[in-house]
Amino acid sequence: MQQVNVGIVGLGNVGTGTLAVLTENAAQISLKLGFDLRVSAVCSRSVNTKQLPSSLGGVFRTTDWRELVARPDVDIVAELVGGTTVAQEIVNEAIARKKSVVTANKELMAASGAEIWDRAIAAGINLAMEASVAGGIPIHAVLREGISGDRITAIYGILNGTSNFILTEVEKSGAAFDDVLAEAQRLGYAEADPTADVDGYDARSKLAILAALAFGEKITPSDIYTSGIRRISPMDFQYAHRLGHTIRLLCAARQTPDGLILSVRPSLIPQSTILASVQGAYNAVWVRGHFGEDTFYYGRGAGPNPTGVAVVSDLMRVAREIRSGSPDRVSPFAHPRLGEYKPIPVTLQKSAYYLRFLVNDQPGIIASLSAILAAKNISLDAVLQLPSESKQSLPFVITVEPTSERAIREAVAEMSTLDFLTEAPLALPMEKAL
Amino acid sequence: MQQVNVGIVGLGNVGTGTLAVLTENAAQISLKLGFDLRVSAVCSRSVNTKQLPSSLGGVFRTTDWRELVARPDVDIVAELVGGTTVAQEIVNEAIARKKSVVTANKELMAASGAEIWDRAIAAGINLAMEASVAGGIPIHAVLREGISGDRITAIYGILNGTSNFILTEVEKSGAAFDDVLAEAQRLGYAEADPTADVDGYDARSKLAILAALAFGEKITPSDIYTSGIRRISPMDFQYAHRLGHTIRLLCAARQTPDGLILSVRPSLIPQSTILASVQGAYNAVWVRGHFGEDTFYYGRGAGPNPTGVAVVSDLMRVAREIRSGSPDRVSPFAHPRLGEYKPIPVTLQKSAYYLRFLVNDQPGIIASLSAILAAKNISLDAVLQLPSESKQSLPFVITVEPTSERAIREAVAEMSTLDFLTEAPLALPMEKAL
Numbered sequence: 001m002q003q004v005n006v007g008i009v010g011l012g013n014v015g016t017g018t019l020a021v022l023t024e025n026a027a028q029i030s031l032k033l034g035f036d037l038r039v040s041a042v043c044s045r046s047v048n049t050k051q052l053p054s055s056l057g058g059v060f061r062t063t064d065w066r067e068l069v070a071r072p073d074v075d076i077v078a079e080l081v082g083g084t085t086v087a088q089e090i091v092n093e094a095i096a097r098k099k100s101v102v103t104a105n106k107e108l109m110a111a112s113g114a115e116i117w118d119r120a121i122a123a124g125i126n127l128a129m130e131a132s133v134a135g136g137i138p139i140h141a142v143l144r145e146g147i148s149g150d151r152i153t154a155i156y157g158i159l160n161g162t163s164n165f166i167l168t169e170v171e172k173s174g175a176a177f178d179d180v181l182a183e184a185q186r187l188g189y190a191e192a193d194p195t196a197d198v199d200g201y202d203a204r205s206k207l208a209i210l211a212a213l214a215f216g217e218k219i220t221p222s223d224i225y226t227s228g229i230r231r232i233s234p235m236d237f238q239y240a241h242r243l244g245h246t247i248r249l250l251c252a253a254r255q256t257p258d259g260l261i262l263s264v265r266p267s268l269i270p271q272s273t274i275l276a277s278v279q280g281a282y283n284a285v286w287v288r289g290h291f292g293e294d295t296f297y298y299g300r301g302a303g304p305n306p307t308g309v310a311v312v313s314d315l316m317r318v319a320r321e322i323r324s325g326s327p328d329r330v331s332p333f334a335h336p337r338l339g340e341y342k343p344i345p346v347t348l349q350k351s352a353y354y355l356r357f358l359v360n361d362q363p364g365i366i367a368s369l370s371a372i373l374a375a376k377n378i379s380l381d382a383v384l385q386l387p388s389e390s391k392q393s394l395p396f397v398i399t400v401e402p403t404s405e406r407a408i409r410e411a412v413a414e415m416s417t418l419d420f421l422t423e424a425p426l427a428l429p430m431e432k433a434l
Numbered sequence: 435m436q437q438v439n440v441g442i443v444g445l446g447n448v449g450t451g452t453l454a455v456l457t458e459n460a461a462q463i464s465l466k467l468g469f470d471l472r473v474s475a476v477c478s479r480s481v482n483t484k485q486l487p488s489s490l491g492g493v494f495r496t497t498d499w500r501e502l503v504a505r506p507d508v509d510i511v512a513e514l515v516g517g518t519t520v521a522q523e524i525v526n527e528a529i530a531r532k533k534s535v536v537t538a539n540k541e542l543m544a545a546s547g548a549e550i551w552d553r554a555i556a557a558g559i560n561l562a563m564e565a566s567v568a569g570g571i572p573i574h575a576v577l578r579e580g581i582s583g584d585r586i587t588a589i590y591g592i593l594n595g596t597s598n599f600i601l602t603e604v605e606k607s608g609a610a611f612d613d614v615l616a617e618a619q620r621l622g623y624a625e626a627d628p629t630a631d632v633d634g635y636d637a638r639s640k641l642a643i644l645a646a647l648a649f650g651e652k653i654t655p656s657d658i659y660t661s662g663i664r665r666i667s668p669m670d671f672q673y674a675h676r677l678g679h680t681i682r683l684l685c686a687a688r689q690t691p692d693g694l695i696l697s698v699r700p701s702l703i704p705q706s707t708i709l710a711s712v713q714g715a716y717n718a719v720w721v722r723g724h725f726g727e728d729t730f731y732y733g734r735g736a737g738p739n740p741t742g743v744a745v746v747s748d749l750m751r752v753a754r755e756i757r758s759g760s761p762d763r764v765s766p767f768a769h770p771r772l773g774e775y776k777p778i779p780v781t782l783q784k785s786a787y788y789l790r791f792l793v794n795d796q797p798g799i800i801a802s803l804s805a806i807l808a809a810k811n812i813s814l815d816a817v818l819q820l821p822s823e824s825k826q827s828l829p830f831v832i833t834v835e836p837t838s839e840r841a842i843r844e845a846v847a848e849m850s851t852l853d854f855l856t857e858a859p860l861a862l863p864m865e866k867a868l
Contacts, residue, residue: 021725025585031650032582034764130580136726138580145579146564146572148466149746151459216465274732277708291455292570292734292743298708299729309726312583324760330468 003036004319007068009090010080011044014104014131017308018080022315023053029316037319043068069093076126076318078311079103084111091116095123100322102314104131104307110205114218114333124327128314133206134159134283136299136306138313142287143213144332150289152214156434157251159206161281161301162190162197163229167248167266168279174234189281199228200249200264207251207264210285212333214253215260217341225346227265231426236356238386239397240268243354245430246276252431259344268354268430275434286434347406351429352381355398355412358422361391365420372414373400376407393422399430437470438753441502443524444514445478448538448565451742452514456749457487463750471753477502503527510560510752512745513537518545525550529557534756536748538565538741544639548652548767558761562748567640568593568717570733570740572747576721577647578766584723586648590868591685593640595715595735596624596631597663601682601700602713608668623715633662634683634698641685641698644719646767648687649694651775659780661699665860670790672820673831674702677788677864680710684865693778702788702864709868720868781840785863786815789832789846792856795825799854806848807834810841827856833864 006022008015022029022039030036041060044050052059062068069077069090077094079101081087087108094101101120103109109116109132120127130140134157143152158164162184169180181198184190196202204226208219229249240247250267253260269276274296278284283301288294300306321327359365370380378400385396400408408427416424440456442449456463456473464470475494478484486493496502503511503524511528513535515521521542528535535554537543543550543566554561564574568591577586592598596618603614615632618624630636638660642653663683674681684701687694703709708730712718717735722728734740755761793799804814812834819830834842842861850858 017725021583025583025725028585028650029583032764136729138576138729141575141580142572145747145751146575147743147747148750149455149459149463150743151462216462274708274711277711289743291451291459291739293737293740295570295572295731295733297729297731300727303727305725306727309581309584309723313579313581316582317579320763321758321760323763324755324758326755326758326760329754329757330466 003038004322005038005040005073005075006078006315007041007043007071007074007076008039008078008080009043009065009068010082011042011047011050012080012082013304014307014311015044015080017304018078018311019053019056020305021308021312023055025312026055029312033316033319035323037315040073041068041071065090066093069097069099074099075322076100076102076315078315079105080311082107084108088112095119095125098123098125100126100318102128102311102318104311105129106132106202106205106209110208110221113209113212114331117328117331117333121328121331126318126321126328128318129209130314131307131310133209134285134299135302135310137283137285137297138310139210139285139297140213141313142297143210147287147289147292147295150292152255152287153290154252154254154288155210155214156275156286157207157210158248158275158278158284159251159301160197160200160203160249161283162194163203163249164278164283165189165281166198167229167232170232170234171237171246176234177230177232198230200226203249203251203264207253207262211253211260211262214287215255216333217260218333219262219341219343223262223343225263225265229266232266235395236426239356239384239395240354241271242384242386243268243382243399244271245269246271247428248275248278250431256344258348260341261346261349262343263346263349266428268428269434270432273434347404347409349405350402351405352402352432353400353408354428354430355400356395356426357397358393358395359420360422361394362420368418369398369415372411376411378403378407378411437472438756439472439474439507439509440512440749441475441477441505441508441510442473442512442514443477443499443502444516445476445481445484446514446516447738448741448745449478449514451738452512452745453487453490454739455742455746457489459746460489463746467750467753469757471749474507475502475505499524500527503531503533508533509756510534510536510749512749513539514745516541518542522546529553529559532557532559534560534752536562536745536752538745539563540566540636540639540643544642544655547643547646548765551762551765551767555762555765560752560755560762562752563643564748565741565744567643568719568733569736569744571717571719571731572744573644573719573731574647575747576731577644581721581723581726581729584726586689586721587724588686588688588722589644589648590709590720590865591641591644592682592709592712592718593685593735594631594634594637594683595717596628597637597683598712598717599623599715600632601663601666604666604668605671605680610668611664611666632664634660637683637685637698641687641696645687645694645696648721649689650767651694652767653696653775653777657777658696658698660697663700666700669829670860673790673818673829674788675705676818676820677702677816677833678705679703679864680705681862682709682712690778692782694775695780695783696777697780697783700862702862703868704866707868781838781843783839784836785839786836786866787834787842788862788864789834790829790860791831792827792829793854794856795828796854802852803832803849806845810845812837812841812845
């Protein structure tokens with residue numbers, strides 16, 4: 001075999017970036033591999049009108065992915081269409097035909113990665129999914145190869161670029177969440193329906209994949225406690241800063257003696273931590289290892305070119321394995337276990353908390369709130385009130401010593417019935433150990 | 435083959451950490467690999483008095499590395515002795531016997547990595563060296579696999595933990611370099627002879643390896659311009675901070691239209707860059723890719739356990755390749771070229787510069803210095819003088835617009851003859867683009 005042939009399905013952002021990297025870096029790729037990596041076929045609904053890099057030459061074009069997958073001159077199928085319906089069919093068909101697969105599809109791999117991997121191993125092919133999480137950060141290579149000898153105790157991530165862009169804009173500009181979201185939509189940084197990004201579902205899929213890679217467990221995304229950033233306001237950043245912290249949509253997976261606790265939620269993190277320096281649409285992953293201690297990885301979370309690099313790097317690795325006759329033998333969702341893994345409830349997590357209130361000012365407020373906390377054995381850490389213009393909707397903050405999420409939820413539920421509150425308290429964990 | 439067998443040569447810090455990771459994580463390693471990774475033999479001059487993890491059981495012990503390498507039950511030799519004399523012999527003998535090799539030896543790989551790799555490929559074995567640079571950061575896996583599809587345009591690193599510890603201590607405490615060095619020696623963070631660390635030679639070896647991995651060139655360490663941190667004083671941090679910067683021993687390898695420029699030298703970097711948050715003995719690598727843009731990697735630079743994780747992760751990868759019958763086929767020092775690669779001289783580099791003077795105060799100083807700069811066509815950016823007690827050894831700083839290193843060196847040489855200077859000017863590049 002003088003070359004390994006790639007068929008690309010999907011010519012949207014990621015497909016276009018992948019073709020750009022493959023063609024512009026072709027000479028270097030051949031040097032690194034010792035053989036050529038050639039695009040033999042492309043598939044897209046708009047393939048006949050799409051402008052392709054001229055160096056691709058007379059590549060086979062089709063609008064029918066089945067035709068591409070069936071071609072004998074396609075050794076690796078790059079599934080870059082996204083979603084879970086057609087994408088699942090493409091991957092299944094490729095595996096059935098014993099073609100290796102590279103995918104950028106976080107949704108599909110979070111929902112069905114374990115099953116897909118099992119079938120890939122049974123078929124004796126290779127599967128790779130670096131681009132499915134944090135496009136520009138090679139976190140799969142890190143977890144599967146680079147630090148595979150370590151036992152991971154925790155992973156923290158900033159995995160949704162849109163949310164991080166919005167949060168850091170609210171932080172810098174002091175503008176309200178809704179205004180920043182509207183501006184992000186106008187600029188194309190946020191989608192018309194921003195739910196997947198700002199409510200944490202996109203980040204949740206990515207955390208499910210990372211946790212699988214790190215802990216060898218098959219995680220069901222809906223088992224991950226998920227809460228979005230819609231309630232975070234400029235005043236929360238003011239209070240957080242005064243407390244030496246900032247606020248990020250933090251994805252966390254922690255190994256505890258009782259099992260894994262997973263969550264995606266806005267959290268206070270110390271301003272001194274390297275994670276706090278992640279601005280705008282960048283992503284980052286913080287890994288805590290039993291032996292290797294802390295490592296940290298940072299880069300573009302998305303974009304055609306950074307994601308294209310991830311896809312091409314996967315194609316190179318898989319091509320090398322094909323040339324070596326070395327199929328995947330162990331699933332990254334691997335450690336064999338009967339059925340699905342159930343993380344333990346987030347209510348068992350212990351943490352310090354930030355409680356922010358909006359009140360109609362009157363005597364006895366602190367007394368009422370602190371009585372509720374005392375009754376739950378929750379110790380106050382600090383009470384903080386920054387100058388405010390309004391007496392009708394006056395913000396102030398209580399921070400509490402580490403306690404269980406369950407106790408905080410019970411306290412917040414009880415507080416929510418108090419008539420001096422103009423909205424329900426906002427409770428955010430404070431991640432002091434980062 | 436039910437297992438892959440490892441022989442460990444060297445039971446110092448790294449060897450001890452490697453054994454700890456291998457034995458304590460044995461169950462997880464077997465799950466990830468699908469087979470066992472067993473230590474079959476250990477070698478050390480003090481092997482008879484060394485306490486080994488009890489789970490190693492009746493492992494073969496020897497003080498003679500030749501005996502270990504020759505054993506049929508050793509599939510992979512882990513060379514963890516360091517240095518370039520015996521280590522070179524061990525690696526050569528292992529390759530001659532067609533055993534795969536994992537090494538943590540930066541000095542050896544920087545000096546002879548390209549030749550060793552060529553012999554490994556000719557012998558059909560596997561070679562790995564993750565632990566040779568930035569122990570806890572899996573930067574080899576990142577460059578060889580994770581982002582291998584990209585074309586790297588620059589690498590910046592903080593690669594010597596001792597220097598970074600000393601610099602950040604000088605920065606925080608305001609104590610003099612010599613005092614901080616003495617304290618670091620007392621605490622065991624710096625060696626009795628600190629030359630390799632504080633004069634940049636250790637970092638230089640690491641940069642040579644990283645540049646080889648990133649650019650596919652065989653770099654001779656002595657071709658890298660290297661300057662240490664002995665002249666950096668608390669006042670330099672005061673001035674740097676006032677300019678919005680901090681100072682780090684920066685390793686840099688940049689691709690220019692004319693070739694690679696490599697340097698290891700104390701440099702001003704913006705306080706806002708994520709690289710500036712690297713404190714104490716931590717290491718970091720910043721990679722700029724043509725398509726993937728910026729990625730950043732951070733972790734422990736040394737220590738038995740983090741380095742042990744790197745060695746064990748390499749052992750796992752090599753064991754997998756052995757089981758797949760998949761020897762290394764392309765050298766990371768790879769892109770075939772006749773003879774050695776010569777980086778272009780650092781004097782061709784363009785940069786803004788920080789010039790710090792100590793003067794015996796008298797009229798006309800600025801006029802004399804700025805006349806010299808003007809004669810070299812160097813434009814002043816700022817002149818800065820912080821309050822000082824001494825008139826006899828008065829510090830002040832000039833920053834200049836981007837100019838060539840050659841022009842700055844000529845200017846500094848000319849300035850050094852001026853009789854009002856109490857010591858030669860200190861010139862440091864300002865890395866504004868980080």
